[in-house]
Amino acid sequence: MQTLVIYDIVDDRLRTKISETCKDYGLQRIQYSAFFGYLNRNRREELQQRLKRLLGRKEGNIQIYPLCDKDMALRVEIQYKPPPVRE
Amino acid sequence: MIVDQYGAFVGKRSERLVVRQGKEVLVEVPFVSVEQVTIASGGVSVSSDAIRECVEQGIQINFLSGSGKPYAKITSPHLSGMVITRREQLLAYYDERGLQLARSFVEGKIRNQINVLKYFAKHRRSIDAALHRRLYEAAERMDAVRAELHDLEASNVEAIRGQMMSIEGRAADEYWQMVGEVILGKVEFVGRERRGATDPFNSMLNYGYGILYQQASGALLLAGLEPYGGFLHADRSGKPSLVLDFVEEFRAQVVDRTIIAMISRGFEPQMEEGRLTQPTRREVADRVLERLESTERYEGEKHKVKTIMQRQARHLATFVRREGNYRPFVATW
Numbered sequence: 001m002q003t004l005v006i007y008d009i010v011d012d013r014l015r016t017k018i019s020e021t022c023k024d025y026g027l028q029r030i031q032y033s034a035f036f037g038y039l040n041r042n043r044r045e046e047l048q049q050r051l052k053r054l055l056g057r058k059e060g061n062i063q064i065y066p067l068c069d070k071d072m073a074l075r076v077e078i079q080y081k082p083p084p085v086r087e
Numbered sequence: 088m089i090v091d092q093y094g095a096f097v098g099k100r101s102e103r104l105v106v107r108q109g110k111e112v113l114v115e116v117p118f119v120s121v122e123q124v125t126i127a128s129g130g131v132s133v134s135s136d137a138i139r140e141c142v143e144q145g146i147q148i149n150f151l152s153g154s155g156k157p158y159a160k161i162t163s164p165h166l167s168g169m170v171i172t173r174r175e176q177l178l179a180y181y182d183e184r185g186l187q188l189a190r191s192f193v194e195g196k197i198r199n200q201i202n203v204l205k206y207f208a209k210h211r212r213s214i215d216a217a218l219h220r221r222l223y224e225a226a227e228r229m230d231a232v233r234a235e236l237h238d239l240e241a242s243n244v245e246a247i248r249g250q251m252m253s254i255e256g257r258a259a260d261e262y263w264q265m266v267g268e269v270i271l272g273k274v275e276f277v278g279r280e281r282r283g284a285t286d287p288f289n290s291m292l293n294y295g296y297g298i299l300y301q302q303a304s305g306a307l308l309l310a311g312l313e314p315y316g317g318f319l320h321a322d323r324s325g326k327p328s329l330v331l332d333f334v335e336e337f338r339a340q341v342v343d344r345t346i347i348a349m350i351s352r353g354f355e356p357q358m359e360e361g362r363l364t365q366p367t368r369r370e371v372a373d374r375v376l377e378r379l380e381s382t383e384r385y386e387g388e389k390h391k392v393k394t395i396m397q398r399q400a401r402h403l404a405t406f407v408r409r410e411g412n413y414r415p416f417v418a419t420w
Contacts, residue, residue, distance in 0.1 A: 024102035026117045043119075 001066045003027070003044055005035045005051075009060040017054055018062065021047070039066075088116060089372055091127040091365060099136040118144045123305055125298070127151040127368065147305045153362055154290070155297025162308055169311035175407040176329075177316050184407060185244045188332070189319040190236055193255050195336030195415025197233040200262040201226045203339045206420035207269050207347065218268060225265045229258045244318050251319065266343065270350045287356035288346070290363050295342035295375045296334070302379060302393060303337070303400075304330045310400035312407075333403065340418040341392060345378045346371065383418045392418075 005022055009015040019029070025047050027037035039047065044066065051062050067075075088104070090097055096107045104121055106113045118140055126133070126149065133148065138161055141148055148161040179185045208222035235254050241247040263279045270276060270288065280289040304314050307329060317328025319335070349370075350356075357364040363371070379393040390398070395416055405411035 020101045023115070024117050026120055 001039065001041070001044070001068065002072055003037065003039045004065040004067060005047075005062065006031075006065075007033050007051075007060065007062040009033070009055075009058075009062075011058060011060075014054065014058055014060070018051060021050055021054065088114070088121050088123070089125045089127055089369075089376075090131055091369060091372075093128050093130045095128070095131045096134075097124070097126070097131065097137050098134040099140050102140075104137060104141070118146065121146050123147050123149060123301065125149045125151060125301060125372075127153075127155075127372070128365070129153075145309075147301075147308070149301045151297055151301070153368075155294035155368070157297060157300055157304075160301075160304065169404075172311040172404045172408060173313045173316075175409070176313055176404075179407045180316065180318060181243055183242065184409075185318045186241060186247070188403070188406070188413060189244045189248075189251060190239070191413055191415045192319050192332050192335040193251055194233065194236055195417060196255065196338065197229055197258045198415070198417045199336060199339040200258065200343075201229050201233075202418060202420040203344045203347075204229075204262065204265055206344060207351075209420060211269075221268065222265055225261045229261050232258045232261075248319070248321070262339075266347060270347060273350045273353070274356070285358075285361045287358055287363065287367075288350065290358070291346050291349075291356055291367070291371050292342060294363060294368055294371050295346055296338065298372055298375050299334050299337060299342055300327070300330055302396060303334045306393075306397045306400040307333060307403075309397065310404040312400065312404055333400070336399070336415045336417070337392075337396060340383075341378050342375060345374050349374055385416065 005027060007015070007018055009018060015033070019033075019035070022029075022035040025037070025039060025043060027035035027039070030036045044064065048064055051064075055062060088106075090106055092106075092108055092113065094108060095113065098105050098107065100115070102119075103115050103117050104124070105115045121141075121144075124141060124146060138148065142161065142163045145163070149157055150159040151157055179188070204222045204226050208219050208226075211219045211222070232254055236251070239247045239250055244251075259279070267276050267278070274288050275286055276288045277286075279292075280286065281293070284290050284293055304327060307314050312329060314327040314330045316322070317330075317332045320326065320328035320331045322328055354370070356367045358367075379396075380391055382389045382391055383395060385395045385398070399416050402411060402413050406413035
């Protein structure tokens with residue numbers, strides 16, 4: 001299932017570890033603290049355990065959302081890129 | 088995964104395989120989603136950490152020369168654990184099992200060659216009726232040659248190897264003759280050249296077979312078999328005869344069909360200094376790997392060709408242990 005992982009972590013080193021772990025599971029970075037990609041149930045639970053262990057008793061919040069195809073179809077993206085500044 | 092950039096570095100970062108060119112990261116893939124790593128260029132370095140992780144995850148690392156000829160392979164030293172299979176495999180050479188296997192491989196090869204001809208005939212029924220007819224006639228002649236396999240009687244392979252080779256050779260002559268007609272005018276092809284080919288079509292085939300060998304040897308190793316102990320192909324040191332035997336039933340369907348299709352659709356292979364250029368080799372590799380991912384009917388279900396190959400290797404192992412049957416894989420048209 002497509003899975004969205006978002007997190008809020010204070011510690012820089014820990015945040016890097018979290019993002020590295022997400023990449024190890026084949027997830028793609030979609031925002032600074034948001035990863036997205038396909039994970040089956042087992043892999044998702046594995047990732048959950050790992051992230052839980054990584055966070056331990058440090059301050060932070062991690063959220064993992066499995067998204068069904070039906071909901072995925074309703075996904076929208078709103079984006080604006082400012083034009084490059086002219087000198 | 089294929090690494091074919093000169094000077095690339097294959098390393099490990101966290102639990103991902105990373106391919107770098109200088110400082111630039113070319114690819115980064117989690118080990119869990121890598122099946123095999125094939126190094127197909129000179130000047131590539133691989134870190135010991137990457138090797139260790141690959142081996143632990145059961146990922147085989149292959150090294151291919153520019154013409155697609157494998158020259159090294161890294162696998163776990165613990166993979167040869169199943170001794171009974173290997174013992175029986177080597178013993179099978181001397182009795183009816185070896186005979187039956189050799190027959191199966193040739194049978195599978197010819198039937199797949201026939202089906203590849205029919206596959207290309209299908210699209211030509213209306214546009215070139217004469218060629219369509221000749222393809223079917225050749226298929227019939229090949230089938231008659233194939234039938235001779237069942238007249239052979241002996242107690243082991245050695246006794247009738249010559250006759251089997253003759254059957255295989257006569258079918259192959261018909262086959263390559265017709266392949267030549269199918270690609271006529273697209274690319275120069277005067278006949279099949281196994282080694283040291285300098286024409287694009289033969290070079291493409293040889294390169295494609297190189298990739299097929301890697302896939303096959305991986306499947307055989309995983310099934311606990313000894314790649315160097317063949318039946319049809321005579322033992323010679325340094326020659327993985329079981330791999331060569333085993334690929335016979337896959338060659339035509341996986342490689343020939345793919346490359347003939349590329350050529351008939353107008354792909355123009357590029358050569359330099361008598362070798363395929365890097366982009367051409369890449370294209371051949373991509374198409375062949377794509378074919379391995381495509382599905383075929385097998386044992387009443389649809390399976391990826393590479394899965395079928397793995398299953399066939401396991402059937403081969405159970406067959407030499409006298410625990411099951413072995414029947415060649417024949418894809419339809």
